[in-house]
Amino acid sequence: MKESNSLIKLARDYPDKLPHLLKKYYKYKKIEEINQILPSIIVTLIKNNKLEKIQKILPTLVKIVSKFSGLQSAYNLLSRIEVIFGFRKPSIGIYDHTFHLIGGGQKYGCTIAYALQNNFDITLISNKEVTLQDLKNWYNLDLSNCKIKIVKIPFFEEKGFNEIDPGVVTFRIKNPFHIISKESGNYDIFVNNSMLEMIYPLSNISIIICHFPERRRSSYFYANKYNHIIYNSKYTGEWIKKKWKINPTKHIYPPVDMIDSEYMPKKENIILSVARFEIGGSKQQLEMIKVFASLKKIYSEDLKNWRLILTGGSIKNNPYLNRIRDFLESGQNSNIELKVNISIDELKSLYKKAKIFWHFCGLNQTDPSMIEHFGMSIVEAMQNWCVPIVFNGGGQREIVEDGISGYRFSTIGELKEKTIKLVRDRNLFRKLSEGAFIRGKHFTKDVFIAEIKNFFNQILNLYTKM
Amino acid sequence: MMDTNQLLILKEKIFSLKEELSLKREKIKEIEKLIDKEIDVKYRINFWELTENELDKEMGTRLSILNEDIDCIPSGEIKSHRKIIGVFIIFLKKIIRKLTLPYLRFIFERQKNFNEEIVAYQLASFIRFRQIEEKLNNLKQNIEELKEKQETIIEAINSLLKKNERE
Helix, strand or coil: HHHHHHHHHHHHHHHHHHHHHHHHHHHHHCCCHHHHHHHHHHHHHHHHHHHHHHHHHHHHHHHHHHHHHHHHHHHHHHHHHHHHHHCCCCCCEEEEECCCCCCCHHHHHHHHHHHCCCEEEEEEEEECCCCEEEEEHHHCCCCCCCCCEEECCCCHCCCCCCCHHHHHHHCCCCCHHHHHHHHHHCCCEEEECCCCCCCCCCEEEEEEEECCCCCCCCCCCCCCHHCCEEEEEHHHHHHHHHHHHHCCCCCCCCCCCCCCCCCCCHHHHHHHHECCCCCCCCHHHHHHHHHHHHHHHCCCCCCCCCEEEECCCCCHHHHHHHHHHHHHHHHHHCEEEECCCCCHHHHHHHHHHHHEEEEEECCCCCHHHHHHCCCCCHHHHHHCCCCCEECCCCCHHHCCCCCCCCCEEHHHHHHHHHHHHHHHHHHHHHHHHHHHHHHHHHHHHHHHHHHHHHHHHHHHHHHHHH | CCHHHHHHHHHHHHHHHHHHHHHHHCCCCCCHHHHCCCCCCCCCCCCHHHCCCHHHHHHHHHHHHHHCCCCCCCCCCCCCCCCCHHHHHHHHHHHHHHHHHHHHHHHHHHHHHHHHHHHHHHHHHHHHHHHHHHHHHHHHHHHHHHHHHHHHHHHHHHHHHHHHHCC
């Protein structure tokens, strides 16, 4: 580029003339193009001139950038120069409006922080109170090199919302998330782990992590302003294209860390389901009970000693859970157990003991958001030698290879048939159990950390090399 | 090339420049002003692309927006962004509003009544639509249950037949 050459030449040989020409280019050329070459110009200026000269020219250049491209551009330029010359570590701000709650998405963000905390200066940005100790307890991740910053959003505080609900924000009100947009400008890299597309990124590098695009392009949609979109499954990737009309850039499966033994533990005749008891019943535990009861009726001999255990988290006074309880009390369901909000140790022990893992999420659903986007509990089960039988849709297709590391089903009839096959055939169970364990290793924390480190190193290289 | 001392001085210089910018940045609330460009784009929704849940949500949101906008009689505060002649402009606008409102009120009242009726009609249709949907869902569930019973009966018959064959 002609402008780039002449500006760099001036920065090297005639720095006094640089402000004048920069002003001229800003007036007549595209601002974005000039901004792209600015770091190279400043680096050339610093590397080829005496300190006194730099001290004189640099503030003038910063003023010009501020005037023509906004204060944030000038700030970002200086931030990048600091990192290029090694004056400080590059900084990352990871934002999640649900950091104070336990969840798979939040674990994803925390594991990114864990993977990068030694090479980057990391701040976890939350809207509600949460401590590093909380995160350590929930995800078993030592984040002692990270900081936490609480940025309250006045709109939600004033209205007394218990949780941050982006769904209530329409074009009729001022974007309440601009306080976070402004915060994003304090870091070299801003990672939006909330898939909250209403945050406009101001940092030099911006990344949005999407676990599923819940909203479409509407008011305050800025997902297309991010440099990178990381997505958790190919299923999510397809829906990002459909709903947001943009191509996601990097696919990284979530970290799942439930491997206890390299050998198959002693198994019992248990069909296990681990899924949150959603109020709307999207995980379909009631359907599982009906199917199990029906199977027991038909194949009473085969399933004589088998139990169905349904476990998962639930809020208090959950109407769906009450329906399940009522249903269980009404019939003869002695071999069905309900375990709500159990400890992690109890959950691990159930994974170890269970032979089969059922997951129905997505069955009879037409809404893509109601189909499992990935399915962390399926991988947890596989890492414990359970054979998964899962609904053939969403992210579940990417985890379970039908007939190799478990089974997938599209109808209840198919599910029953595959379950009975497994119950009857010990050799088949052993084969699929081994397949499941091997497949489960593709989604471990170590694999995730290696991918994250590699991705961020590439980004950092581009950021620091001219 | 600079020595370590000089690099330290440069580091300090950059830091102080950033501090200066930070202070200025604090005072600016609008993102547009910080980056000196417009950020908001109006996206049109293609309703044919939406899922059932999304359409449901859209219907609810749009209906509540219509409800908020029923009253179209001008009542908001009169403002002007001009610093010096702003007071005069506000004064003028107030006079114009006072003079014209009695004549316009009749039209606005009719419009308001029309809006009320439209919103009420939409709400009634929405409720009716929901009731039909509920009936349809119940029917679907009944069919599913019947299918399941049918399946169980067929499987039971088959296993009995196999048992008989073996005997």
